[in-house]
Amino acid sequence: MEGYIPELKELIKRVEATRxxxxxxxxxxxxxxxxxxxxREEWLNLYHPDYKKDGRRAVRIGPNKGAVLPExxxxxxxxxxxxxxxxxxxxxxxxxxxxxxxxxxxxxxxAAIMAQEAGCKAIISTKLRHGDSNTVMAEGGIQxxxxxxxSPYCHYLDVVGGGHFTNRxxxxxxxxxxxxxxxxxxxxxxxxxxxxxxxxxxxxxxxGTSRKRMHSAGDMTGAEIMRVLRDEARNRHxxxxxxxxxxxxxxxxxxxxGCAGAILYNLETKEFYIVRAKAVIIASGGFxxxxxxxxxxxxxxxxxxxxxxxxxxxxxxxxxLDSTQYHPTGAVFPEQNVxxxxxxxxxGLGAQLLNIEGEExxxxxxxxxxxxxxxxxxxxxxGKGVMTPVGRIGVWLDSPMIDLLHGEGTVKxxxxxxxxxxxxYGIDISKEPMLIYPTLHYQNGGLxxxxxxGTSLRGLFSAGEVTGGVHGRNRLMGNSLLDxxxxxxxxxxxxxxxxxxxxxxKVTLTLAHIDRFERELKDAGIEGxxxxxxxxxxxxPDHVRVRRANKE
Amino acid sequence: xAEDKKKKIKPLATGDKTIPxxxxxxxxxxxxxxxxxxxxxxxxxxxxxxxxxxxxxxxGCRGGICGACGTFYRYLGDYRLKxxxxxxxxxxPNMVIVQLPFFPANRPNYTLEGMGGDLHGELRRLYPEVFKxxxxxxxxxxxxxxxxxxxxxxxxxxxxxxxxxxxxxxCVMCGLCAGRCPAQISQFNAAMFVRRLYGRxxxxxxxxxxxxxxxxxxxxxxxxxxxxxxADSDDIKRLYIExxxxxxxxxxxxxxxxxxxxx
Numbered sequence: 001m002e003g004y005i006p007e008l009k010e011l012i013k014r015v016e017a018t019r020x021x022x023x024x025x026x027x028x029x030x031x032x033x034x035x036x037x038x039x040r041e042e043w044l045n046l047y048h049p050d051y052k053k054d055g056r057r058a059v060r061i062g063p064n065k066g067a068v069l070p071e072x073x074x075x076x077x078x079x080x081x082x083x084x085x086x087x088x089x090x091x092x093x094x095x096x097x098x099x100x101x102x103x104x105x106x107x108x109x110x111a112a113i114m115a116q117e118a119g120c121k122a123i124i125s126t127k128l129r130h131g132d133s134n135t136v137m138a139e140g141g142i143q144x145x146x147x148x149x150x151s152p153y154c155h156y157l158d159v160v161g162g163g164h165f166t167n168r169x170x171x172x173x174x175x176x177x178x179x180x181x182x183x184x185x186x187x188x189x190x191x192x193x194x195x196x197x198x199x200x201x202x203x204x205x206x207x208g209t210s211r212k213r214m215h216s217a218g219d220m221t222g223a224e225i226m227r228v229l230r231d232e233a234r235n236r237h238x239x240x241x242x243x244x245x246x247x248x249x250x251x252x253x254x255x256x257x258g259c260a261g262a263i264l265y266n267l268e269t270k271e272f273y274i275v276r277a278k279a280v281i282i283a284s285g286g287f288x289x290x291x292x293x294x295x296x297x298x299x300x301x302x303x304x305x306x307x308x309x310x311x312x313x314x315x316x317x318x319x320x321l322d323s324t325q326y327h328p329t330g331a332v333f334p335e336q337n338v339x340x341x342x343x344x345x346x347x348g349l350g351a352q353l354l355n356i357e358g359e360e361x362x363x364x365x366x367x368x369x370x371x372x373x374x375x376x377x378x379x380x381x382x383g384k385g386v387m388t389p390v391g392r393i394g395v396w397l398d399s400p401m402i403d404l405l406h407g408e409g410t411v412k413x414x415x416x417x418x419x420x421x422x423x424x425y426g427i428d429i430s431k432e433p434m435l436i437y438p439t440l441h442y443q444n445g446g447l448x449x450x451x452x453x454g455t456s457l458r459g460l461f462s463a464g465e466v467t468g469g470v471h472g473r474n475r476l477m478g479n480s481l482l483d484x485x486x487x488x489x490x491x492x493x494x495x496x497x498x499x500x501x502x503x504x505x506k507v508t509l510t511l512a513h514i515d516r517f518e519r520e521l522k523d524a525g526i527e528g529x530x531x532x533x534x535x536x537x538x539x540x541p542d543h544v545r546v547r548r549a550n551k552e
Numbered sequence: 553x554a555e556d557k558k559k560k561i562k563p564l565a566t567g568d569k570t571i572p573x574x575x576x577x578x579x580x581x582x583x584x585x586x587x588x589x590x591x592x593x594x595x596x597x598x599x600x601x602x603x604x605x606x607x608x609x610x611x612g613c614r615g616g617i618c619g620a621c622g623t624f625y626r627y628l629g630d631y632r633l634k635x636x637x638x639x640x641x642x643x644x645p646n647m648v649i650v651q652l653p654f655f656p657a658n659r660p661n662y663t664l665e666g667m668g669g670d671l672h673g674e675l676r677r678l679y680p681e682v683f684k685x686x687x688x689x690x691x692x693x694x695x696x697x698x699x700x701x702x703x704x705x706x707x708x709x710x711x712x713x714x715x716x717x718x719x720x721x722x723c724v725m726c727g728l729c730a731g732r733c734p735a736q737i738s739q740f741n742a743a744m745f746v747r748r749l750y751g752r753x754x755x756x757x758x759x760x761x762x763x764x765x766x767x768x769x770x771x772x773x774x775x776x777x778x779x780x781x782x783a784d785s786d787d788i789k790r791l792y793i794e795x796x797x798x799x800x801x802x803x804x805x806x807x808x809x810x811x812x813x814x815x
Binding site for chain 1: 593594595598601602603604606607608609611612613614615616617618620640642659661662663664697698717721722724725744745747748749750751752753755756757758759760761762764765767768769773774776777778780781782785788789791792793795796797798799800801802804805807808809814815
């Protein structure tokens, strides 16, 4: 692959022409004016995909009946169980645990480690391999107020402002208060943070931050966190059993209506397993692979909202599930990199966004939804986007500015993964800009929890992207890696405490809530509902589907 | 005219399903030996899906970082065996492909607590096979992340754990190196261990962090935060707008705000 096609190379010359003057201004700490609060509001309403009316509808049953959600989400909440409750023998228990953790990403693994530390035996059920999750894909960093000029107080204000004051205050207080503890926990486990020689954390700004508090490990921060957590969980394998390629498909309740286990599904042998547990934690991640409104996504292959679907059937309500984060900078060229996340760290290091003329059109470090809105507006409304050969559109992210601002070699050193991913296709991002457009990145809302990770269902806890309220309607960079660990740990500790005092070894397991839900579906006239949870997306091309010619 | 222009620049939204552009050139690839025709320029992962496979194993982040899709391939008529990540390698004509979704690598159990003395000795104890590296360089040629694996193994042998930690940092733990090693070393697991040793025992601790941890544990911020959770929305908005922003080019630890009342 030989890099940019001639037409795009020609356009890059315009970027190069304006670059020296832009670098000079950046060195003087002069930047493009940020939008006022009023402009933010106006532009969001006009251009952000979340604010559009089409592609959404009211969900017809369940605890959030009447709430208007994206079509893709509403139809899954109204999906029918994968299990015939009459055909399954719940007395044949395959696994027992003190704590069952559904999801093997960062939140679930942190929860399992804390539950184990509290003396519990834990099972992690995960759909793909242990660690295959959005956690590994988070690149830029994790926030935590540990510098002298900063405090959890400042962090709190940044979080609620970025969330347009729609966040749940108690959850934000927990998030920001625990942040330094999390950074320290990771340091103790041997995570390789970017540090100065004296040990001081190398911190940076992210969109919407008032202080530099973005901690990183190259541009693989999430991958480094995940591999350290997974390694630690593996060291405790006597107490933490990991079941890979075995997602949960249904919660199990006890006869008093508390959560007491789950049904797992072996993706390879197609068997269902019954797990009885004293407490259950849902940490199954987000919904990027539902491709809301057809957007490409930065999410991993298994991000299909399974946890929300299961818990909703058991009566747990959701909040802000109509709110989706579009990461401002997903790659649109080359075609092989489409949807690929370009970390916000690129902008944190000084790279600006430019239109087809090579001109700046917005402040590069707005909160993410505002930044995405500015890019969509510039392309779709102002007509100043750059078109790729297959008809995708984007704007330039001027990464070569980084070496000019911070010294030769900075791009390669600070963004090694991105550097390789473009170099592979003949593009040197320390010399040439990247072409980007917003991409579906994060599920802002989800299951309603309290600040200890508890849900309205006794015995059920939850943490991470599957939950709602922490970030309100918009999340700042570096707060999701923090969220999964703060609430993963809290959920793990709460579940362990609950498991220790609530002995469920003799309870009768039931799927009565599923029978009730199926009746509700029928009563609401929802026939032929899709089966949920979805588990995996289906990218079968049409020419293959036609040849299959069966009932699939 | 203006209307036309707007229509023309409407972005295509196609999710992840491959929609080849009109007139796309088709090529032959051989998935585990069977020939399929797929459009050129796709990654191996998307080409396999285009051929009709639906992944369970061998597919994870689809973005080059999780290591689920390690792949061996060779071109028809060429003796050389090549490797790559399926999500990052472009399918080319006459590629014969097989993925390695799992590799039974050696990973001894350990606990960091109680270590800290002779770190090189700990490595020798857990991974004696590292010291039997024959220096063939196959691991380095195999690595899809272009890591000089043999180099970090030789740094491990010499006791330069910092060097080994840094040089192995980009590892996605796909296991391809271990799959090809004649000395039967599980390089990526040994490297994971060494990175944790380095992060825990060798890198300088962040003094400002441990000070802040003490402050948090003393409950210093709990009251401030509780006040914020109770403040009415106008006050919060005012506080948000009045925040001082740390300058972009300041050094970490080198700047203080004018108002230090909530630090």
